[in-house]
Amino acid sequence: xxxxxxxxxxxxxxxxxxxxxxxxxxxxxxxxxxxxxxxxxxxxxxxxxxxxxxxxxxxxxxxxxxxxxxxxxxxxxxxxxxxxxxxxxxxxxxxxxxxxxxxxxxxxxxxxxxxxxxxxxxxxxxxxxxxxxxxxxxxxxxxxxxxxxxxxxxxxxxxxxxxxxxxxxxxxxxxxxxxxxxxxxxxxxxxxxxxxxxxxxxxxxxxxxxxxxxxxxxxxxx
Amino acid sequence: xxxxxxxxxxxxxxxxxxxxxxxxxxxxxxxxxxxxxxxxxxxxxxxxxxxxxxxxxxxxxxxxxxxxxxxxxxxxxxxxxxxxxxxxxxxxxxxxxxxxxxxxxxxxxxxxxxxxxxxxxxxxxxxxxxxxxxxxxxxxxxxxxxxxxxxxxxxxxxxxxxxxxxxxxxxxxxxxxxxxxxxxxxxxxxxxxxxxxxxxxxxxxxxxxxxxxxxxxxxxxx
Numbered sequence: 272x273x274x275x276x277x278x279x280x281x282x283x284x285x286x287x288x289x290x291x292x293x294x295x296x297x298x299x300x301x302x303x304x305x306x307x308x309x310x311x312x313x314x315x316x317x318x319x320x321x322x323x324x325x326x327x328x329x330x331x332x333x334x335x336x337x338x339x340x341x342x343x344x345x346x347x348x349x350x351x352x353x354x355x356x357x358x359x360x361x362x363x364x365x366x367x368x369x370x371x372x373x374x375x376x377x378x379x380x381x382x383x384x385x386x387x388x389x390x391x392x393x394x395x396x397x398x399x400x401x402x403x404x405x406x407x408x409x410x411x412x413x414x415x416x417x418x419x420x421x422x423x424x425x426x427x428x429x430x431x432x433x434x435x436x437x438x439x440x441x442x443x444x445x446x447x448x449x450x451x452x453x454x455x456x457x458x459x460x461x462x463x464x465x466x467x468x469x470x471x472x473x474x475x476x477x478x479x480x481x482x483x484x485x486x487x488x489x490x491x492x493x
Numbered sequence: 494x495x496x497x498x499x500x501x502x503x504x505x506x507x508x509x510x511x512x513x514x515x516x517x518x519x520x521x522x523x524x525x526x527x528x529x530x531x532x533x534x535x536x537x538x539x540x541x542x543x544x545x546x547x548x549x550x551x552x553x554x555x556x557x558x559x560x561x562x563x564x565x566x567x568x569x570x571x572x573x574x575x576x577x578x579x580x581x582x583x584x585x586x587x588x589x590x591x592x593x594x595x596x597x598x599x600x601x602x603x604x605x606x607x608x609x610x611x612x613x614x615x616x617x618x619x620x621x622x623x624x625x626x627x628x629x630x631x632x633x634x635x636x637x638x639x640x641x642x643x644x645x646x647x648x649x650x651x652x653x654x655x656x657x658x659x660x661x662x663x664x665x666x667x668x669x670x671x672x673x674x675x676x677x678x679x680x681x682x683x684x685x686x687x688x689x690x691x692x693x694x695x696x697x698x699x700x701x702x703x704x705x706x707x708x709x710x711x712x713x714x715x
Binding site: 408418422 | 622624627629631633634635641643644646647648650674675677678695700703706709711
């Protein structure tokens with residue numbers, strides 16, 4: 272099946288305490304978003320790439336592409352109010368009967384194995400979400416009560432979350448709810464069972480300055 | 494109340510793929526364990542420090558103290574089969590009617606605020622456990638089923654977990670269970686309500702080579 276990748280770069284970067292939006296922050300001399308696009312272009316050279324970007328950043332992005340001589344083909348879609356709305360805007364550019372992976376722009380360290388594994392499982396079973404084990408102790412908090420929970424019963428969710436495009440588009444016809452923190456949760460609310468696949472621990476989401484330092488350190492290793 | 498700190502350095506370092514146990518790995522030219530001890534000695538200069546170390550590492554530790562001219566006073570206790578058993582061995586050296594904080598040797602980046610906050614709350618209410626918010630999406634897994642959960646209802650647990658020594662010692666009279674992944678869970682099984690206090694996000698547990706890189710990057714900032 273034909274493959275599409277929607278890279279969601281809708282963040283405004285307020286958590287980075289920085290004037291530069293986080294998807295444009297430099298990692299080894301290049302915007303985070305370019306690293307992320309390159310990883311998908313290397314892993315799935317035939318896939319079509321769609322970048323969802325806040326409209327007010329379009330000109331900045333084009334200037335960065337010129338500055339860094341960035342030539343990987345991609346289409347742009349406009350960012351929405353929430354992640355749900357951004358993905359919905361990206362889906363408009365995806366045809367029926369293909370596979371679509373939705374990925375966070377702020378996760379440049381996704382591995383080839385994670386990408387390939389998620390697309391393969393989605394092709395077979397309709398959807399796939401990469402997860403990793405929880406390495407810290409967890410406590411559950413409800414109001415004033417809190418109790419220990421068994422971390423073996425939980426997984427940390429990553430991206431790319433991959434889907435048959437028809438299925439995902441149908442799920443996105445449902446009205447937005449604040450519980451939709453990722454794309455799997457939208458599909459789940461539509462009644463589908465979610466298939467988990469193995470992610471990679473380095474596939475962190477860069478949301479704070481310390482995450483950026485970690486990402487730099489991890490890239491130094493490779 | 495008189496304060497004691499038990500620093501649990503029982504790990505054998507197998508997860509680091511390294512011949513050097515993780516508590517002895519060098520961070521900015523010094524074993525991780527020394528950084529951790531220094532943080533407590535700076536924050537609570539009057540506290541007594543107890544290090545729980547596997548017995549076969551005692552001579553290596555003494556050699557490292559000589560090499561690094563490390564002179565912060567501390568007592569040694571023998572590591573046990575699990576964390577529970579290690580802490581129990583350390584508690585033997587703690588008198589009644591004082592406060593005791595149990596801390597992971599592999600968390601050198603604990604902040605002064607986290608330490609002071611946990612000891613203060615424990616002095617007032619009997620116990621305190623530092624936690625931070627969960628920044629990733631979570632899924633719950635039971636057998637073949639998995640579902641989205643609201644990460645707002647969960648917290649990541651850190652150390653130092655602080656207690657009235659009498660209360661903790663009584664709780665540790667209970668027989669060991671595999672669910673005892675930290676000290677708060679032992680106290681909870683004894684029927685006590687656990688008080689949560691704010692931890693600090695940098696207070697990571699160094700368990701992999703990538704954590705060591707992150708810790709180095711974070712220390713560079715300070």
